[in-house]
Amino acid sequence: xxxxxxxxxxxxxxxxxxxxxxxxxxxxxxxxxxxxxxxxxxxxxxxxxxxxxxxxxxxxxxxxxxxxxxxxxxxxxxxxxxxxxxxxxxxxx
Numbered sequence: 001x002x003x004x005x006x007x008x009x010x011x012x013x014x015x016x017x018x019x020x021x022x023x024x025x026x027x028x029x030x031x032x033x034x035x036x037x038x039x040x041x042x043x044x045x046x047x048x049x050x051x052x053x054x055x056x057x058x059x060x061x062x063x064x065x066x067x068x069x070x071x072x073x074x075x076x077x078x079x080x081x082x083x084x085x086x087x088x089x090x091x092x093x
């Protein structure tokens with residue numbers, strides 16, 4: 001799977017985990033130079049607290065377009081430290 005925005009491959013992996021239709025990429029397969037930490041967080045009742053990242057490509061910013069559960073609840077332990085995308089970031093085979 002690949003996560004692509006503005007023509008840049010943000011992540012690429014054959015080891016994604018799919019939860020609720022979202023592909024969670026292993027941290028090692030994400031190109032961190034495209035991610036800038038955001039102060040935004042959300043709480044999911046069964047997954048825990050998600051931290052967000054802005055995706056930045058060529059000076060353009062896609063705010064909070066990536067997220068990660070650094071310390072998910074037990075029910076979602078398989079996505080610990082993995083990164084998922086939305087807000088126009090294409091996730092394609």
